[in-house]
Amino acid sequence: MPLESLDLALRAAAIALLAVLAVSLGRDLGRQWSGRLAIALALGAAAHALTFNIGGAAAPSLAVAPLIAVATAAIVVLWLFCRALFDDGFAPRWLHGLIWLAVFGFSMISCLVLGPSGHVRLVIVANNLLALGFVGLALAQTVRSWSVDLVERRRRVRAVVVIAALGYGGVNALLQIGTVGGGASELANVINAAMLLAVVGAVALMLLRVGAGDVFAVETPRAMAVSEAAAAAATKAGETVANRRLVERLTRLMADERIYRQENVTIGALATRLGIPEYRLRRLINSELGYRNFSSFLNSHRIAEAQAALADPAQAEVPVITIAMDAGFQSLGPFNRAFKAVTGVTPTEYRRMRRSAA
Structure with a gap:
């Protein structure tokens, strides 16, 4: 199969899979900010799949420019998506919308004004450096809030989701910068398209195996109370009884010593005070008290x-x-x-x- 045909086939497959993800997320999670941002990210990624051209230096046409701008601004959506994914209480504000509009507008001006005036190389480098900046912000958000996540399955799943997305975003930007002006490379485009399809496929597979609800569910804490599920299972011996005793110890520790007042208190330090492994305390606070963070x-x-x-x-x-x-x-x-x-x-x-x- 010629490289050009393979490139088109890989792009088409990625776009089709992104469309399925967007429809599925819209049906199940359209009312949650994290779900909405995931949908917007899927649509931005589809625009990117349609428009990326590694090594190309021709100014885009008027019809393609809006798609390129949407694809460029998708990096802002990735940053906001990571914030929503790692912070259940996060909600975008008007300032975030202005940032998206600024990146979108800059990309449009680049395509319609700067590119046709002979500054294509500068445009490509500037847009991809901007993308790398937002990739860095998203990665910083990932690392900074990783330790406070209490949902074990979500910790594993979103590690794959975020690292794959960030890895592709960074590699794509570096490829664009490194090959600008060297002429469009069919092989580079095929490799890039294959990477995009692999990332989208990995995300879709993980969501199918685990369920989107585990990743995007809204926190419903029951402050210092045993969950209904635990209460219904109170007659069971072993772990349920031990968990209830641990909840009582945790309640007394928080009420008597007020550890929450301490600066930079960590879940590891709290687990040490209770004499249990950190993973067990995570599970306890999540399953018995209803907190996801x-x-x-x-x-x-x-x-x-x-x-x-x-x-x-x-x-x-x-x-x-x-x-x-x-x-x-x-x-x-x-x-x-x-x-x-x-x-x-x-x-x-x-x-x-x-x-x-x-």
Whole structure:
């Protein structure tokens, strides 16, 4: 088979698989931000599959330029997708939309203005350096929040998903930069298309084997209470009884010693205090208490303490930031966001409401 035909076949297969993924995710997870971002990423990847040309230096046509811009801006979606995947409470804000529009607009200007004016090499290098920057941001998000994930299956699955996507994004950008101006390479395009199909296929296979719900499910914590499933199995001996005792020990430890107040407290340190392996504590907090993220577990205790302090008439004159710091938060911004996510109001509004009700 000629390389050109093989290239087209690989691209077509990747696009078809991406379309199936987008439809499946839209049906099952269209109401969740992580699911929506996954759909947008699939569509951006399909645009990339249609338009990439390793080594090519010709200015794109007016019809192709929007697709190239969507493909370029997909790297912003990858960054946001990683944030949503690793932080169950993340929701995109208007600023993220502006960043996407800025990258999209820059790519459009590059295609329609800078490229035709003889700056194709500069355009390709600039766009791919931009892509590498967002790949770095996504990788930083992956590494930074890896340790706080409590869902074992999700930790394994999204490692494959993210590393594969980041690996392809980085390799593609480097190929584009390294071969710019050297003439379109059929072999390089075939290799790139095969890599893209392999990544998409790996993601689809993992989601089929594990289920999208395990990766994208919304956190439903039951603060310091045994889950319904555990309660229904309370008559079982062995692990269920041991887990319930561990939950009681964990509850006492958090209530009596208030470990959540400590700076940079880790799940490993907490497991050491309980005398159990870290993986078992992850499973305990996830399956018995309903938390998918260790930071959410800690913040639930911090918010509870802050609520009590804000409702206490004796602390009416204590600044909100002091209450936040005493509860274990390191700055006011994260405290305000976490507090509003739990209560629906800001700390100041909560204090005012409780004062009015008294």
